Amino acid sequence: MGRRRPSSLGATVLLTLCLTAPTLTAQPNHDKTVWNYDGGLQIMTDGGIPGGPCFRINGRATAPGFFDNLRRVDTLTGTLFHRGNEIVTEFPAALHLSFLLYDFPCDDHLQNAVSQTFLTSTIVNTLRLSFYWKRGLALRPAKGVTPVHYETRRLAPYATELADKLPDRYEWEFEFTVPSAGVPITDSLVVVLLTPNGHIAARAAARM
Numbered sequence: 001m002g003r004r005r006p007s008s009l010g011a012t013v014l015l016t017l018c019l020t021a022p023t024l025t026a027q028p029n030h031d032k033t034v035w036n037y038d039g040g041l042q043i044m045t046d047g048g049i050p051g052g053p054c055f056r057i058n059g060r061a062t063a064p065g066f067f068d069n070l071r072r073v074d075t076l077t078g079t080l081f082h083r084g085n086e087i088v089t090e091f092p093a094a095l096h097l098s099f100l101l102y103d104f105p106c107d108d109h110l111q112n113a114v115s116q117t118f119l120t121s122t123i124v125n126t127l128r129l130s131f132y133w134k135r136g137l138a139l140r141p142a143k144g145v146t147p148v149h150y151e152t153r154r155l156a157p158y159a160t161e162l163a164d165k166l167p168d169r170y171e172w173e174f175e176f177t178v179p180s181a182g183v184p185i186t187d188s189l190v191v192v193l194l195t196p197n198g199h200i201a202a203r204a205a206a207r208m
Contacts, residue, residue, distance in 0.1 A: 043058075050199055062095070099174055
């Protein structure tokens with residue numbers, strides 16, 4: 001697949017979602033199913049560093065007013081996206097992508113991951129992030145993605161009485177502007193996190 005030059009997740013450049021369907025409510029109605037997209041598209045996945053910690057990405061792709069009252073209607077004759085009486089075929093000029101990155105217990109299928117280790121800023125700053133639009137099986141680079149916010153937050157331990165004996169834990173918050181003018185609404189926004197040696201640490205998608 002074509003690959004855009006990965007971007008650093010490090011704070012220096014403010015750059016630093018298993019494919020997951022959006023959080024929706026299906027409303028079956030005889031020969032059709034209606035999906036509501038209020039709140040935008042969810043992006044969530046679990047990932048891991050070989051020989052290191054596991055983590056979760058949890059976020060959302062939004063756009064002011066675009067997803068309000070937006071519905072997907074699946075019928076026997078096909079799929080249409082509606083907002084009231086309007087037929088929607090393309091994304092807006094830009095999407096706002098935001099997500100949190102934080103430690104999460106390793107699943108059995110994440111090989112070579114050691115659950116006793118935790119994410120650190122040093123680890124996170126070595127990761128690289130790439131964006132793609134996916135149509136069917138084809139991937140193409142998402143161009144012009146711009147970082148707009150980066151923040152590291154220290155998490156307070158649950159057992160406060162043991163705080164001085166527990167390792168520091170953090171979460172990382174990232175926000176990006178993703179140009180999407182002219183992109184068909186049926187395309188998916190794919191986010192890929194890579195380790196320095198090119199290993200895919202996580203892959204997630206915001207999709208309709």
